[in-house]
Amino acid sequence: MALIVQKFGGTSVGSIDRIRNVARRCLATAAQGHQVVVIVSAMSGETNRLLKLAHEVTEIPDAREMDVIAATGEQVSAALTALAIQQEGGKARSLLGHQVKILTDGAYSKARIKAIEGSKIFSTHKKGAIAVVAGFQGVDENGDITTLGRGGSDTTAVAVAAAIGADVCEIYTDVDGVYTTDPSVCPEARKIPKISFEEMLELASLGAKVLQIRSVEIAMKYGVPIHVRSSFSDAEGTWVTKEDKSLEEVVVTGVAYDKNEARVVVAGVEDKPGVVAELFGTIAEKNISVDMIIQSPAVGNNGESRTDVAFTVLKTDLPRAKPFIEEVAKSLKAQSVRYDEGIVKVSIVGLGMRSHAGVAAKMFRILAQEGINISAISTSEIKVSCLVADKYTELAVRALHAGFGLSDKA
Amino acid sequence: MALIVQKFGGTSVGSIDRIRNVARRCLATAAQGHQVVVIVSAMSGETNRLLKLAHEVTEIPDAREMDVIAATGEQVSAALTALAIQQEGGKARSLLGHQVKILTDGAYSKARIKAIEGSKIFSTHKKGAIAVVAGFQGVDENGDITTLGRGGSDTTAVAVAAAIGADVCEIYTDVDGVYTTDPSVCPEARKIPKISFEEMLELASLGAKVLQIRSVEIAMKYGVPIHVRSSFSDAEGTWVTKEDKSLEEVVVTGVAYDKNEARVVVAGVEDKPGVVAELFGTIAEKNISVDMIIQSPAVGNNGESRTDVAFTVLKTDLPRAKPFIEEVAKSLKAQSVRYDEGIVKVSIVGLGMRSHAGVAAKMFRILAQEGINISAISTSEIKVSCLVADKYTELAVRALHAGFGLSDKA
Structure with a gap:
């Protein structure tokens, strides 16, 4: 019982x-x-x-x-x-x-x-x-x-x-479980029979909508196995559980994408200590979450060194964030502020990355082969995310899904 | 405050x-x-x-x-x-x-x-x-x-x-208060400025729908003044309060009617001790409330004395009550059981009845003048109810309303 x-x-x-x-x-x-x-x-x-x-x-x-x-x-x-x-x-x-x-x-x-x-x-x-x-x-x-x-x-x-x-x-x-990626974007998507809490948490954070992030956090904290399955069939769905040996052998478990972020570029700010802290401190005070941050190498000119700071925020936060961003950009003597809502964050997730080198490099290569330019990168122990133009969403997801062997195992 | x-x-x-x-x-x-x-x-x-x-x-x-x-x-x-x-x-x-x-x-x-x-x-x-x-x-x-x-x-x-x-x-x-009777039946109905808890309780029990009976009981028990008024105007409505001298001077405060009861006649039961107790005991066990009860004078025949027992129950309870009534009628050797749903209970209510004699007699006289036959009567200290054929509802209510001077004071 x-x-x-x-x-x-x-x-x-x-x-x-x-x-x-x-x-x-x-x-x-x-x-x-x-x-x-x-x-x-x-x-x-x-x-x-x-x-x-x-x-x-x-x-x-x-x-x-x-x-x-x-x-x-x-x-x-x-x-x-x-x-x-x-x-x-x-x-x-x-x-x-x-x-x-x-x-x-x-x-x-x-x-x-x-x-x-x-x-x-x-x-x-x-x-x-x-x-x-x-x-x-x-x-x-x-x-x-x-x-x-x-x-x-x-x-x-x-x-x-x-x-x-x-x-x-x-x-x-x-739906009948957690998929290797969104089936509406990539018809080769497969149901994942078993996934670790850590991977599920990354996938949920990176755009997969099957489970709420907090529910996965609690399941991981207390070790509650989750079985995601269809209410319209008796088929086994996806088990979300503690990681084990079998799960670590898979390099990439899933491909996720998220179109909810916008990119902000604060261009030509003085490259001196405290500038970036001031920018993000102000934004954080307003309770606006910043995701990816990229600071370009400083470029010197007339003895004055300037840099571009780019970051992403939720599109829904953008209208509220704009006045603060522009205010702080002004105080930092930035040369311009640009917004780009035509972007997508494409990510690969897998426990196996820990023990397999070169996964990120392979991702960049796959995207490059499709002629897709990467405007920002962020990584963790078990995921790599790339910011690309949103017109490449389907192409990028399908190329990564195939490139990491997820389309083969059906 | x-x-x-x-x-x-x-x-x-x-x-x-x-x-x-x-x-x-x-x-x-x-x-x-x-x-x-x-x-x-x-x-x-x-x-x-x-x-x-x-x-x-x-x-x-x-x-x-x-x-x-x-x-x-x-x-x-x-x-x-x-x-x-x-x-x-x-x-x-x-x-x-x-x-x-x-x-x-x-x-x-x-x-x-x-x-x-x-x-x-x-x-x-x-x-x-x-x-x-x-x-x-x-x-x-x-x-x-x-x-x-x-x-x-x-x-x-x-x-x-x-x-x-x-x-x-x-x-x-x-509505903007408690009326002397239902204005849809009697256009002369007037708003009552002030009424005692006891009268309100009788009116509510006898068919007036403005206040729930239990709410009046609680108000009376704890002496909470109720002000019934319209949510669409600022006019004073009806105050329901403790009785006082001014209220006692009015003989009849309101006329109520109730079409929700049906009359049951169990005819020709043996007139011996315990018969009525058995009948109503059985009905009460089934959680069916009986309102008015009338036992006709016994009629002897061949040394055997027989009587008719009539009573009223809620029409909504009747389908459930019928099998029990017929079972007990059989065991009491009743000659027949008749049901009559075409009846109405017309009532007059007033604190002044306590100190004014002849109020019930006046009610019977008013109904008789209109040619309305009374099939049952029940009284309390401050009300008199008569059961009549329901085709007389409007006629009876209007005659009583006028006869007791309620139509004059507008």
């Missing part, structure tokens, strides 16, 4: 028929003798409907009240799922964030889980019932309702799995 | 514009220096939408899960109202049943309030904010969500007012 957490996203509970399907799946697992905890998102479209209501009242709604409204989406789907399990002949009880209880900090709309009290789940199991937990929501120490941000139900699922010591956290979604 | 509870029903918060209107009204009251607690129902139509969802999953949904679903209606409207108050420049915080907290028994869908912890309301006021409380909902001692039944927001409002020692509980609705 295993203790299994099963998480179903908005599409999987998007209609009464689909909720019935979820109920049958949970009961099938329970019928195999397992204890089941179900985590559900709001029915697809419901969260948007609720937020729209709030936005009709006021343009910038108070975050506390927004969370009170948004949390009802999961409250309804949890109770409907419990009803569907009962209708199929099972026993089930819904549990909300304040009932479980999922204690978070007070950062409304993006709260972080601090602790989970699992006793309500265990007492539900003792009554022979399946516990259906509302995802996405928690409660702060004042008893105020909080939400975990978009995709927060993944985080609820993994955190609950960690708190109750579940054997596995199954994430049911509308 | 007064402490004022303001309750707004589903129609009053039925759209974003109406919620804004509610917000402005609360702020106007606060601007006069009062502390305000707002109680809101779900937006009109919302509770039905939610219950329909549950019924799509299963025909007879589990009451616990139904309450989890239904409670989201008030959760959303409370937060939207808080947002609207903020948008109008005020401070407000929503509070849910489990936050206030409104402790109830565990009778899902018809829970009774056991206690209200008011400290969250006071701490909200201390922050200079209006407390917006979700009506209709509570939480039992296990932390499970409960609801108080249809119209339960009235009960929430009065119970909260009693718990925090409010000076008045204002019930805002789509």
Whole structure:
């Protein structure tokens, strides 16, 4: 007998028929003798409907009240799922964030889980019932309702799995697993049977959308195996687990791309100590995240040395960031500021990079062979990212996918 | 400075514009220096939408899960109202049943309030904010969500007012007060400026729909003055208060009618001790309420004495009640059982009846003058009810309204 957490996203509970399907799946697992905890998102479209209501009242709604409204989406789907399990002949009880209880900090709309009290789940199991937990929501120490941000139900699922010591956290979604790259861009993409937490974390950070980054972080921290699989089939999906020998043999596990960043070039700033610190200090103060940073070699002229500083920020942050960037550029006596939104970050990820030399060089060579110019590079122990013009997205992804042998193994 | 509870029903918060209107009204009251607690129902139509969802999953949904679903209606409207108050420049915080907290028994869908912890309301006021409380909902001692039944927001409002020692509980609705009778039946109906708890309780029990019976019971028990008024005007409505000398001078305060009952006649049962007890004992066991009871004089024949027993039950209970009634009628050797759904209960209510003789006789005379036959009578200290054929509803109500001088004082 295993203790299994099963998480179903908005599409999987998007209609009464689909909720019935979820109920049958949970009961099938329970019928195999397992204890089941179900985590559900709001029915697809419901969260948007609720937020729209709030936005009709006021343009910038108070975050506390927004969370009170948004949390009802999961409250309804949890109770409907419990009803569907009962209708199929099972026993089930819904549990909300304040009932479980999922204690978070007070950062409304993006709260972080601090602790989970699992006793309500265990007492539900003792009554022979399946516990259906509302995802996405928690409660702060004042008893105020909080939400975990978009995709927060993944985080609820993994955190609950960690708190109750579940054997596995199954994430049911509308795709059947984690792919070597986005199949809509590269038809040769294959389902990855097994991937390490570290690789999954890099892939999620670099643009793969299957799992929420924070849920992978929690799974890695507490060693909760995640099984990403389709809610519409019984096929095995992708296991996200601790790294082992077999995983290290694969040099590149996946290719990711991210079109959400824009490049900023602050050109011709004085090349003296403290300049870069001042630039990025100012941007960080405004709570704007900077990703890749490239400082060009300084060029001397008339005894004065000048350099270009380039970096990337989220496109959505750009309108807010521009005034600060230009202000600090002015104070640094920069010659010009340029923005480029026509870029994409293409990345390769793999545990095997640690023990295989020349992986980055091979990536650059593959891109060069396709005539793709690289405007920035960033690396970690298990990934290499290159910034290229976004018109090359498909070409770059397919070339890397083929070049690192990912297209062969189908 | 007064402490004022303001309750707004589903129609009053039925759209974003109406919620804004509610917000402005609360702020106007606060601007006069009062502390305000707002109680809101779900937006009109919302509770039905939610219950329909549950019924799509299963025909007879589990009451616990139904309450989890239904409670989201008030959760959303409370937060939207808080947002609207903020948008109008005020401070407000929503509070849910489990936050206030409104402790109830565990009778899902018809829970009774056991206690209200008011400290969250006071701490909200201390922050200079209006407390917006979700009506209709509570939480039992296990932390499970409960609801108080249809119209339960009235009960929430009065119970909260009693718990925090409010000076008045204002019930805002789509009519501008309590009327001497239903204006749609009798155009001469007038708004009653002031009525006693006892009279209001009788009127509510006898068919007037303005206030929920339990809310009046609580108001009477704790002496909370209720002010029933329109959410669309500033006019004074009806004050429901402790009785006083001025109220006792009015013989008849209002005329009510109720078409929700059906008459059952169990004819020709043996007239011996215990027969009636057996009949009504059996019905009561099935949790079916009986209202009026009339036992005809026994008629002897061949040394055997037989009698007819007639009573009324709710029409909605009749399908469920019939099998039990027929079973017990058989065991009592009754000669026949007849059902009559074409009846109406017409009632007059007034504190002054206590000190004025002949009120019932006058009622019978008025009905007789109109040629209306009375098939059953029931009286209390401050009301007289007559059962008549339902085709006479309008005629009876208008004749009584005029006959007791209620049409004159407009």
